[in-house]
Amino acid sequence: xxxxxxxxxxxxxxxxxxxxxxxxxxxxxxxxxxxxxxxxxxxxxxxxxxxxxxxxxxxxxxxxxxxxxxxxxxxxxxxxxxxxxxxxxxxxxxxxxxxxxxxxxxxxxxxxxxxxxxxxxxxxxxxxxxxxxxxxxxxxxxxxxxxxxxxxxxxxxxxxxxxxxxxxxxxxxxxxxxxxxxxxxxxxxxxxxxxxxxxxxxxxxxxxxxxxxxxxxxxxxxxxxxxxxxxxxxxxxxxxxxxxxxxxxxxxxxxxxxxxxxxxxxxxxxxxxxxxxxxxxxxxxxxxxxxxxxxxxxxxxxxxxxxxxxxxxxxxxxxxxxxxxxxxxxxxxxxxxxxxxxxxxxxxxxxxxxxxxxxxxxxxxxxxxxxxxxxxxxxxxxxxxxxxxxxxxxxxxxxxxxxxxxxxxxxxxxxxxxxxxxxxxxxxxxxxxxxxxxxxxxxxxxxxxxxxxxxxxxxxxxxxxxxxxxxxxxxxxxxxxxxx
Amino acid sequence: xxxxxxxxxxxxxxxxxxxxxxxxxxxxxxxxxxxxxxxxxxxxxxxxxxxxxxxxxxxxxxxxxxxxxxxxxxxxxxxxxxxxxxxxxxxxxxxxxxxxxxxxxxxxxxxxxxxxxxxxxxxxxxxxxxxxxxxxxxxxxxxxxxxxxxxxxxxxxxxxxxxxxxxxxxxxxxxxxxxxxxxxxxxxxxxxxxxxxxxxxxxxxxxxxxxxxxxxxxxxxxxxxxxxxxxxxxxxxxxxxxxxxxxxxxxxxxxxxxxxxxxxxxxxxxxxxxxxxxxxxxxxxxxxxxxxxxxxxxxxxxxxxxxxxxxxxxxxxxxxxxxxxxxxxxxxxxxxxxxxxxxxxxxxxxxxxxxxxxxxxxxx
Numbered sequence: 001x002x003x004x005x006x007x008x009x010x011x012x013x014x015x016x017x018x019x020x021x022x023x024x025x026x027x028x029x030x031x032x033x034x035x036x037x038x039x040x041x042x043x044x045x046x047x048x049x050x051x052x053x054x055x056x057x058x059x060x061x062x063x064x065x066x067x068x069x070x071x072x073x074x075x076x077x078x079x080x081x082x083x084x085x086x087x088x089x090x091x092x093x094x095x096x097x098x099x100x101x102x103x104x105x106x107x108x109x110x111x112x113x114x115x116x117x118x119x120x121x122x123x124x125x126x127x128x129x130x131x132x133x134x135x136x137x138x139x140x141x142x143x144x145x146x147x148x149x150x151x152x153x154x155x156x157x158x159x160x161x162x163x164x165x166x167x168x169x170x171x172x173x174x175x176x177x178x179x180x181x182x183x184x185x186x187x188x189x190x191x192x193x194x195x196x197x198x199x200x201x202x203x204x205x206x207x208x209x210x211x212x213x214x215x216x217x218x219x220x221x222x223x224x225x226x227x228x229x230x231x232x233x234x235x236x237x238x239x240x241x242x243x244x245x246x247x248x249x250x251x252x253x254x255x256x257x258x259x260x261x262x263x264x265x266x267x268x269x270x271x272x273x274x275x276x277x278x279x280x281x282x283x284x285x286x287x288x289x290x291x292x293x294x295x296x297x298x299x300x301x302x303x304x305x306x307x308x309x310x311x312x313x314x315x316x317x318x319x320x321x322x323x324x325x326x327x328x329x330x331x332x333x334x335x336x337x338x339x340x341x342x343x344x345x346x347x348x349x350x351x352x353x354x355x356x357x358x359x360x361x362x363x364x365x366x367x368x369x370x371x372x373x374x375x376x377x378x379x380x381x382x383x384x385x386x387x388x389x390x391x392x393x394x395x396x397x398x399x400x401x402x403x404x405x406x407x408x409x410x411x412x413x414x415x416x417x418x419x420x421x422x423x424x425x426x427x428x429x430x431x432x433x434x435x436x437x438x439x440x441x442x443x444x445x446x447x448x449x450x451x452x453x454x455x456x457x458x459x460x461x462x463x464x465x466x467x468x469x470x471x472x473x474x475x476x477x478x479x480x481x482x483x484x
Numbered sequence: 485x486x487x488x489x490x491x492x493x494x495x496x497x498x499x500x501x502x503x504x505x506x507x508x509x510x511x512x513x514x515x516x517x518x519x520x521x522x523x524x525x526x527x528x529x530x531x532x533x534x535x536x537x538x539x540x541x542x543x544x545x546x547x548x549x550x551x552x553x554x555x556x557x558x559x560x561x562x563x564x565x566x567x568x569x570x571x572x573x574x575x576x577x578x579x580x581x582x583x584x585x586x587x588x589x590x591x592x593x594x595x596x597x598x599x600x601x602x603x604x605x606x607x608x609x610x611x612x613x614x615x616x617x618x619x620x621x622x623x624x625x626x627x628x629x630x631x632x633x634x635x636x637x638x639x640x641x642x643x644x645x646x647x648x649x650x651x652x653x654x655x656x657x658x659x660x661x662x663x664x665x666x667x668x669x670x671x672x673x674x675x676x677x678x679x680x681x682x683x684x685x686x687x688x689x690x691x692x693x694x695x696x697x698x699x700x701x702x703x704x705x706x707x708x709x710x711x712x713x714x715x716x717x718x719x720x721x722x723x724x725x726x727x728x729x730x731x732x733x734x735x736x737x738x739x740x741x742x743x744x745x746x747x748x749x750x751x752x753x754x755x756x757x758x759x760x761x762x763x764x765x766x767x768x769x770x771x772x773x774x775x776x777x778x779x780x781x782x783x784x785x786x787x788x789x790x791x792x793x794x795x796x797x798x799x800x801x802x803x804x805x806x807x808x809x810x811x812x813x814x815x816x817x818x819x820x821x822x823x824x825x826x827x828x829x830x831x832x833x834x835x836x837x838x839x840x841x842x843x844x845x846x847x848x
Contacts, residue, residue: 302746305596305597305598306743306746308743309743309744309746411606414598414602415598415602415603415606416596416598416746417746417747417749417750418596418603418606418746418749418750418753419603419606420750421749421750421753421754422603422606422607422609422610422753422757425610425625425629425753425754425757426609426610426613428625428628428629429610429613429614429617429621429622429625429761430613430617432617432620432621432624432625432628433614433617433618433620433621433624433625440624442624442628445628446624446625446627446628447491447494447624447627448627478620478624
């Protein structure tokens with residue numbers, strides 16, 4: 001059934017058939033000026049109070065309503081009901097979608113159109129402080145699962161008519177609504193079109209989180225060209241530079257594209273502190289990144305193949321520790337690394353009441369006992385612990401870092417420092433060859449632009465400099481719109 | 485994603501990095517075995533000669549109207565296929581030779597407890613990945629490696645400079661011009677820039693002549709400066725070592741920070757990867773010009789990489805072959821062929837192919 005029928009009985013039968021065995025389906029039949037009518041809604045999605053006060057009561061109390069069919073519908077629409085979100089609809093697929101989105105549908109006998117009312121009444125979580133993007137000085141509100149609430153959070157911060165929220169939908173079964181959020185005249189039309197095209201390729205039935213969508217937006221490479229954030233203030237900062245944010249219903253994170261490699265090291269706090277401290281923090285994160293990627297590999301490579309590189313005192317300490325353990329350095333580091341990942345996963349998944357116990361048992365008991373028992377050496381334990389801590393300085397990169405560490409560990413073990421070097425060049429090669437919607441991932445470091453690199457890559461310049469120049473992500477060096 | 489256009493800066497920076505990797509692999513035996521300070525003069529002379537040798541190449545590129553030399557030559561008939569075939573051979577040969585030299589160094593000097601062939605294979609694998617991703621990827625990576633070279637080289641050679649003693653520097657040409665003449669071919673030979681320019685320069689945007697001039701000046705300054713540093717720090721000891729620059733790096737020490745030879749080798753490897761990746765990409769373009777594949781065929785990269793690896797392994801394993809692949813005199817002739825003879829042939833054939841029409845001026 002494509003269109004709504006003029007026969008109310010037929011419509012009722014169809015909808016009841018569609019929602020057979022669905023206990024949340026509600027139908028309220030009534031008579032309006034001698035015409036049969038029915039109101040449909042889904043329990044739990046609509047506010048029963050709003051339905052009663054805004055729809056049922058006015059309908060029941062309405063006095064002289066004209067005739068039937070179209071005239072009656074028009075009178076109800078214009079004189080009786082005054083819902084803010086109210087429209088006519090005749091396509092059955094749309095009516096079903098609206099019903100499942102929390103709308104109430106009023107059908108009249110003898111009329112081929114229905115009136116739909118936005119009376120959503122489901123509970124949503126209020127904006128809390130984002131759990132994964134903790135800021136020292138930034139705002140404390142984060143996105144929620146309702147994309148409409150998220151839209152309002154952005155709108156409250158950007159009071160300009162150039163701010164657009166373009167509606168789209170993904171998911172063959174879930175019909176998950178999403179909004180492309182951008183600043184008209186600032187965002188690149190080419191990038192917007194690319195996003196629309198890639199969203200069209202989304203062929204999954206459901207979209208239950210941002211991760212479902214990012215897979216269809218990015219194109220290969222170790223590092224992703226798609227970013228996510230839980231913070232409305234971050235979204236505002238990003239769209240101001242020409243990026244596009246995608247807000248999806250049911251997920252408290254916004255997707256950001258294009259997303260450059262350097263953005264993994266930028267946090268809002270960098271911009272809320274003084275420039276010299278922001279720059280210091282930025283460099284700290286760069287060092288932490290390299291430490292996290294290379295330290296285990298270099299440790300194994302040097303300890304196994306190039307011990308002459310170490311100062312004598314340190315070499316003796318390591319040799320002394322290693323002499324008391326049964327495993328080679330590589331096996332020891334690998335075991336510790338896997339143990340750490342297991343502990344981390346257990347800490348994340350365990351009920352909150354148990355996560356402290358997991359940490360204590362894992363960190364103190366296992367770690368301390370393993371060293372005391374001579375199963376692993378203290379230097380190896382320290383290297384793995386340092387690596388883990390360094391990784392948390394750039395939390396956005398945790399996923400690639402976890403696997404890269406392992407790759408460098410193996411390269412260092414089999415080919416020494418040369419294996420680590422080859423791996424590093426491979427990594428840089430991959431970074432240099434990847435782009436995000438036509439913008440090189442490594443821009444503005446390579447291709448290099450002195451103006452941009454010393455603005456917000458190698459240093460965090462002062463606001464006087466940041467405020468001028470109007471940086472647009474689509475105009476970064478090497479991007480498709482301007483070339484090298 | 486495959487990219488095909490890079491800027492002049494990226495292209496010549498990548499070539500500079502490639503040349504530096506050849507420079508730090510300087511072998512005193514192939515450099516004439518005498519006072520390396522005299523070799524600094526031959527280095528400058530060789531670079532000036534390189535500039536002159538490249539004139540036919542520039543002329544051919546200018547008159548070719550934006551076509552690469554292999555393309556220009558192929559338009560002149562079947563004989564023109566000799567030019568891309570020659571460049572293909574030269575690129576594989578110079579890549580294999582550089583790889584062989586690195587493997588000889590690893591085997592003789594570092595003596596790792598794993599197969600040095602495995603390291604070469606890993607290097608070539610990374611270079612192959614870069615070439616598969618495209619020229620822009622290699623160019624951009626070259627710029628990053630350049631930054632690493634500046635920082636790492638600055639650290640290693642800066643620490644070594646503490647040992648610099650002016651008394652070690654003998655007057656230039658004190659023992660005659662023999663050493664200068666002997667090491668001249670070495671500095672002329674250890675580069676594949678002619679072939680890479682001939683094949684890839686049409687894909688480069690910007691002021692290319694300026695880039696080449698910068699490359700010549702930068703390479704000259706770096707190489708001669710390095711030689712002065714090596715001689716100033718090591719004295720006569722430098723000419724008795726197979727790899728004097730490595731020896732200099734391995735002697736670098738500041739308090740507990742010492743034995744930076746692994747870092748030095750890492751820097752060499754980085755440059756070598758860029759050199760191999762550029763060479764591989766150029767091979768791919770040559771294959772296409774030869775008509776072996778509709779677009780730039782990917783399989784050609786695997787083939788060229790395999791040939792380079794094979795040549796490198798054979799060079800490392802056979803002293804007889806080393807006399808051919810690492811001999812600066814024979815390499816210099818091959819380089820002269822790539823820089824002068826092949827461009828002249830391409831020019832003549834290209835003009836004939838156009839039916840002796842007035843040549844189009846390059847618009848770039």
